[in-house]
Amino acid sequence: MKDAITKIVLAAAAKAFDNGLLISDEFPKIEFEEPKYEGQGDISTNFAMISASVQKMAPRKIAEAVTSFIETAPEIGSDTIKSGLIKKVEIAGPGFINFFLCDEAWHSIIKRVFIEDKGYGSSDIGEKRKVQVEFVSANPTGPLHVGHGRGAAVGDVTGNILAFAGFDVQKEYYINDSGRQINTLGKSVWLRLLEQEGKEIDFPTNCYQGDYIKEFAKEILLEKGNGLLKKEESEAISECAKYAAGHILQGIKDDLKDFGVEFDQWFSEQSLFDSPADGSSLVQKTIDDFQSKEIVYEKDGALWFNTEKYGDEKDRVVVRSNGVTTYFASDIAYHIEKFDRGFNRVIDVWGADHHGYVQRINACIDAGGRNSSEQFDVILVQLVNLLRGGKPCAMSTRAGEFVTLKDIVAEVGKDAARFMYLSRSYDSKLDFDLELAKEKSNNNPVFYVQYVHARISSILQKAEDEGLISKQNIEWHEDLNTFINNLREKEEIKLIKILSLFGENVEKSAQTLHPHVIFTYLMTLAQAFHSYYNKHKVITDNKELSIGRLCLVTAVKKVIRNGLGLFGVSAPERM
RNA sequence: GCCCCCGUAGCUCAGUGGAUAGAGCAUUGGAUUCCUAAUCCAUGUGCGCAAGUUCGAUUCUUGCCGGGGGCACCA
Numbered sequence: 001m002k003d004a005i006t007k008i009v010l011a012a013a014a015k016a017f018d019n020g021l022l023i024s025d026e027f028p029k030i031e032f033e034e035p036k037y038e039g040q041g042d043i044s045t046n047f048a049m050i051s052a053s054v055q056k057m058a059p060r061k062i063a064e065a066v067t068s069f070i071e072t073a074p075e076i077g078s079d080t081i082k083s084g085l086i087k088k089v090e091i092a093g094p095g096f097i098n099f100f101l102c103d104e105a106w107h108s109i110i111k112r113v114f115i116e117d118k119g120y121g122s123s124d125i126g127e128k129r130k131v132q133v134e135f136v137s138a139n140p141t142g143p144l145h146v147g148h149g150r151g152a153a154v155g156d157v158t159g160n161i162l163a164f165a166g167f168d169v170q171k172e173y174y175i176n177d178s179g180r181q182i183n184t185l186g187k188s189v190w191l192r193l194l195e196q197e198g199k200e201i202d203f204p205t206n207c208y209q210g211d212y213i214k215e216f217a218k219e220i221l222l223e224k225g226n227g228l229l230k231k232e233e234s235e236a237i238s239e240c241a242k243y244a245a246g247h248i249l250q251g252i253k254d255d256l257k258d259f260g261v262e263f264d265q266w267f268s269e270q271s272l273f274d275s276p277a278d279g280s281s282l283v284q285k286t287i288d289d290f291q292s293k294e295i296v297y298e299k300d301g302a303l304w305f306n307t308e309k310y311g312d313e314k315d316r317v318v319v320r321s322n323g324v325t326t327y328f329a330s331d332i333a334y335h336i337e338k339f340d341r342g343f344n345r346v347i348d349v350w351g352a353d354h355h356g357y358v359q360r361i362n363a364c365i366d367a368g369g370r371n372s373s374e375q376f377d378v379i380l381v382q383l384v385n386l387l388r389g390g391k392p393c394a395m396s397t398r399a400g401e402f403v404t405l406k407d408i409v410a411e412v413g414k415d416a417a418r419f420m421y422l423s424r425s426y427d428s429k430l431d432f433d434l435e436l437a438k439e440k441s442n443n444n445p446v447f448y449v450q451y452v453h454a455r456i457s458s459i460l461q462k463a464e465d466e467g468l469i470s471k472q473n474i475e476w477h478e479d480l481n482t483f484i485n486n487l488r489e490k491e492e493i494k495l496i497k498i499l500s501l502f503g504e505n506v507e508k509s510a511q512t513l514h515p516h517v518i519f520t521y522l523m524t525l526a527q528a529f530h531s532y533y534n535k536h537k538v539i540t541d542n543k544e545l546s547i548g549r550l551c552l553v554t555a556v557k558k559v560i561r562n563g564l565g566l567f568g569v570s571a572p573e574r575m
Numbered sequence: 576g577c578c579c580c581c582g583u584a585g586c587u588c589a590g591u592g593g594a595u596a597g598a599g600c601a602u603u604g605g606a607u608u609c610c611u612a613a614u615c616c617a618u619g620u621g622c623g624c625a626a627g628u629u630c631g632a633u634u635c636u637u638g639c640c641g642g643g644g645g646c647a648c649c650a
Contacts, residue, residue: 037595046593052630059630093594094631139650181650206649302648313577313646320648327650355579356645382580383644424588427580429643431587440613443600447613459610466610520589523598534606534615553610575613 001500004085005099006030009047012069021065024054041090041098048095059095067097106496107484113499113555114476121502121562126167130342133159135349137174140249141185142210144405146386147351150430153421154381155349156261157515160566165510170264177245178269178330186241192217216244255406260414260568272333283325286333287318295367310363335361336368345375352380379513381426387433412437415569419446422567425516449526450572456557457573459538463550474554483548491532492552498525502559522563529556
């Protein structure tokens with residue numbers, strides 16, 4: 001729709017220039033908006049206003065010059081009007097050019113939805129570029145909690161939206177399974193095990209406090225028997241660690257699957273430290289490389305990365321003076337390795353509490369010869385407040401009393417949980433109310449949107465029962481144009497306009513990496529549908545009109561399904 | 576002290592370099608012989624403060640104020 005009008009405006013502007021009414025033939029990129037008020041047309045452009053400085057003319061004068069050729073030039077004006085696109089053009093306010101479109105112009109959208117079907121709303125702006133989205137990446141030292149859920153939903157859906165917008169997306173989970181943390185996990189289990197055997201222990205605060213550690217201690221003793229107790233402590237801890245980490249990781253995988261999240265790759269941090277028989281590890285190679293390029297230097301017995309040169313506030317340690325690498329060392333190697341795998345673009349989803357880390361990862365990427373500002377994005381997801389009926393739930397990790405993602409999915413379901421997580425911009429903290437997520441009312445957005453889908457299914461069922469259509473799944477046929485032509489109600493045109501905006505919302509969501517754009521879109525569409533439903537009956541005595549309306553609501557149903565699909569939320573036939 | 580996010584209606588939040596800033600909740604009052612009332616309709620003296628850029632700023636810049644988070648040879 002907008003493409004067609006862009007061509008008309010540019011042609012008219014060129015014509016105006018040829019006739020000496022405009023000074024310059026440099027035209028800006030045409031921008032459109034949907035006017036908020038009736039009387040301002042269907043689509044509006046600020047073309048005249050943003051041309052003002054180039055043309056050195058008052059915006060309204062420019063608008064007049066351009067519109068005179070839209071209206072009068074035979075090769076532009078009469079054709080477009082005859083072709084059933086534009087009804088009239090008006091200049092308004094400071095210089096807006098408002099287009100009033102013919103109903104027929106909107107009717108063609110319904111056909112598009114039918115023809116493109118599951119692909120409606122997709123685009124190729126990604127040009128098949130390879131992009132990796134890395135998210136969750138929680139340490140396998142405990143179950144996922146409510147905060148991880150938000151990162152999981154944001155990462156997963158951002159990936160879905162990018163794929164729909166034409167990117168070649170890979171979803172990855174980085175497993176922090178290198179020695180140190182896993183060792184702490186093993187030690188935690190081992191100490192609990194000794195405690196259960198009646199030994200006096202001193203449980204350090206830096207060990208994992210949760211009850212699940214005690215469970216592991218019981219389980220491993222049952223499985224391995226007393227032989228474990230006779231082993232060297234370091235060996236026993238190592239065995240505890242391996243056992244617990246394996247089980248926790250499997251639990252994380254299961255919980256994510258139940259939440260509707262599937263990764264293309266699980267990437268092990270340990271693999272960056274493992275050396276092949278004929279050489280050194282990736283971490284070592286990267287450090288050596290950077291050292292030879294003087295990006296990494298030695299000071300006070302430690303190795304430092306010159307991140308300050310790349311915009312960080314100070315340099316960071318890569319290898320401590322005791323010879324142990326820092327967490328940062330493997331992150332450098334990992335981010336270099338991502339690009340070496342062929343991704344032109346990398347997106348990391350982190351909790352907002354890690355924002356201080358952004359600059360140093362940018363530094364890694366730039367030092368590695370890539371361009372962090374163009375090829376790397378970090379999505380910082382703000383905190384989640386878990387509520388129950390408006391009151392805060394206790395979720396302190398320290399005390400080990402946190403609500404897990406598994407608990408949430410079990411209580412409110414995958415659909416409600418995902419939708420709730422995506423209902424706000426990740427730039428804002430989120431109040432997640434468990435009672436609200438379970439509520440079956442319009443307080444709860446997921447039901448509001450899903451109900452549209454179910455309601456339309458129900459209408460189609462009835463239409464089939466009454467013999468109006470032969471089957472619920474209407475297939476496109478050119479004869480349907482005649483029926484659709486009956487759609488003349490204000491609410492019908494409004495619904496179609498909203499359907500026409502799905503694609504650009506997907507693009508905006510992909511470009512800004514903000515999945516909640518789709519949430520807002522779906523709410524707007526749902527609102528318009530419910531409103532229409534209450535004002536007009538779809539199935540009436542007028543068969544022609546009824547079939548036209550059935551096409552309209554089917555189109556709505558398809559777009560709702562596509563939108564919910566991006567969110568990984570089901571579109572039920574019945575509720 | 577420095578860095579990041581937020582500050583929009585009573586509450587929770589959308590939104591935009593432009594024409595009269597929106598939705599849900601809450602409040603009050605309505606709608607169902609009829610395709611699901613898990614719905615709809617009506618009801619609103621609000622962009623934290625101050626400068627700057629601009630033809631035009633709630634939007635961009637800077638400085639303040641307020642809330643949250645982060646600033647290790649930790650992970």
